[in-house]
Amino acid sequence: MRWIITIAILLALEVYAFQAFRTLFKFWWSLSVYVGITVVVLGLLFYSFYQPTPHGSLTGFRAYMIGAFLSIIALKLSVILWMFGEDIVRLSVFVYRKFSTSSVENIPSRRKFISTIALGLGAIPFLSLLYGMYKGKYNFKVLSYELEFDNLPEAFEGYQITQLSDIHSGSFDNAKKIEYAIDLVNEQESDVILFTGDLVNNLADEMTPWTSVFKKLKSKDGVFSILGNHDYGDYHNFESQDKKQKNFEALVQTHAEMGWDLLRNENREIRRGQSKLKLIGVENWGKGGFKKAGDFDKAAEGVDAKDFKILMSHDPSHWDEVIKNHEKDVQLTLSGHTHGMQFGIEIPGWFKWSPVQYRYDQWAGLYENAKRFINVNRGFGYLAYPGRVGIWPEITVIKLKRKSASEV
Known part of the structure; x- marks a missing residue:
């Protein structure tokens, strides 16, 4: 049951974050790479929890998969925060126009430059967490x-x-x-x-x-x-x-x-x-x-x-x-x-x-x-x-x- 809840939350976050990537990357192969990386990291993370660890539950291969997962989650959460803010603005504009003009309009589409900013800022914690695993842990x-x-x-x-x-x-x-x-x-x-x-x-x-x-x-x-x-x-x-x-x-x-x-x-x-x-x-x-x-x-x-x-x-x-x-x-x-x-x-x-x-x-x-x-x-x-x-x-x-x- 614990895994089912975890997977459901991750899927909900993934669907939302995917919207930003779909706005930026129109080609099927680029979206496939994005989805593929996510699937591989999640798969290896779950796999690591079914493998023995000699010194406890949070060391070795499992720890590195936790680190990779956290890096990707940091990227996506940053993107989601920006996209959620934009969605509030889009919805507010739609409601205002709907009740002020009584005209039938669609919700304004997402803007590409917002998605670009979201991904750019999300790359900061993503790359930082990767650096932390590569160099930071021994930066005495x-x-x-x-x-x-x-x-x-x-x-x-x-x-x-x-x-x-x-x-x-x-x-x-x-x-x-x-x-x-x-x-x-x-x-x-x-x-x-x-x-x-x-x-x-x-x-x-x-x-x-x-x-x-x-x-x-x-x-x-x-x-x-x-x-x-x-x-x-x-x-x-x-x-x-x-x-x-x-x-x-x-x-x-x-x-x-x-x-x-x-x-x-x-x-x-x-x-x-x-x-x-x-x-x-x-x-x-x-x-x-x-x-x-x-x-x-x-x-x-x-x-x-x-x-x-x-x-x-x-x-x-x-x-x-x-x-x-x-x-x-x-x-x-x-x-x-x-x-x-x-x-x-x-x-x-x-x-x-x-x-x-x-x-x-x-x-x-x-x-x-x-x-x-x-x-x-x-x-x-x-x-x-x-x-x-x-x-x-x-x-x-x-x-x-x-x-x-x-x-x-």
């Missing part, structure tokens, strides 16, 4: 910030953090690009590297080809990590609960094999002489049906409200719902999860938009509430749509600064 960007705090211990002046998030290793298909990104991380020479969850899409063995690569991550104080919602295996149909548990245990062991210190509702202390910085890591906590295994109060046991604290929490809704007003006063929270939806428009310092902003108030970059900050990393990898458009894979570098006495 280093985003650097300096943050000032009243209570940062003097010994940690200039302390530098590199944050990674949402690796989703089961989606990778280019070893050289990933090795380049790891080298780029190490070039930052940060004091600590913090990974904020979603190492895999579903299965621990997704990391098998990549463990030796990510093991190369180095920093003065090491690499610390937490779990994201995908790391629990909840989106995979395991044969038994026992196999699911073994998969989870294997994933936890993978963190250890790479030399990463996995924090599961725990905290660590980083020292510089007599000064200390508290690093807190919670398991996934997310609203809207996402797993709530995170327990901040447990993770922050032994941490004083006066301590300078950095919290790693995968889902930014945790900060919004719990952390930003918590009595423990967490100065900096690091999250990921949203991927910035892997699609949007960003003009640094001027404009930032993605459809995901209608779901999350904090979805990409830095946010502040009463001198408490959260950084939402846009993600290292990708999932479902095998690409990125406008929202590029991110390596975040944050330098901690101490406010001078005159500024406090």
Whole structure:
């Protein structure tokens, strides 16, 4: 029944979009090419859902067919919006003439130049989504910030953090690009590297080809990590609960094999002489049906409200719902999860938009509430749509600064 409804909606959209193409292309062969491409993409998309996928339901061939389908849909939806607007004008003109002159007239025909504009503008998201699959998904960007705090211990002046998030290793298909990104991380020479969850899409063995690569991550104080919602295996149909548990245990062991210190509702202390910085890591906590295994109060046991604290929490809704007003006063929270939806428009310092902003108030970059900050990393990898458009894979570098006495 689900497929029948989906097919009915797609057919309705297709019939409407076809009108624009018929206005422009009068030759049967050009219309046949248009219809043929649509049929082939839809056929391969449906076929992909009946093929096994080694690392989950939204990877490999299936993911690329989803990407191709989204590209075509973006083109057609853009065309439909323009054509629908023109149809409203045509119908309004017809009704006006009908009742003002009482003459019998047909609805004005579509204008070719409107169809041309519609197709031209529709080509922008179409080509962008194709580019996102070809180049955008590995277009790694280093985003650097300096943050000032009243209570940062003097010994940690200039302390530098590199944050990674949402690796989703089961989606990778280019070893050289990933090795380049790891080298780029190490070039930052940060004091600590913090990974904020979603190492895999579903299965621990997704990391098998990549463990030796990510093991190369180095920093003065090491690499610390937490779990994201995908790391629990909840989106995979395991044969038994026992196999699911073994998969989870294997994933936890993978963190250890790479030399990463996995924090599961725990905290660590980083020292510089007599000064200390508290690093807190919670398991996934997310609203809207996402797993709530995170327990901040447990993770922050032994941490004083006066301590300078950095919290790693995968889902930014945790900060919004719990952390930003918590009595423990967490100065900096690091999250990921949203991927910035892997699609949007960003003009640094001027404009930032993605459809995901209608779901999350904090979805990409830095946010502040009463001198408490959260950084939402846009993600290292990708999932479902095998690409990125406008929202590029991110390596975040944050330098901690101490406010001078005159500024406090």
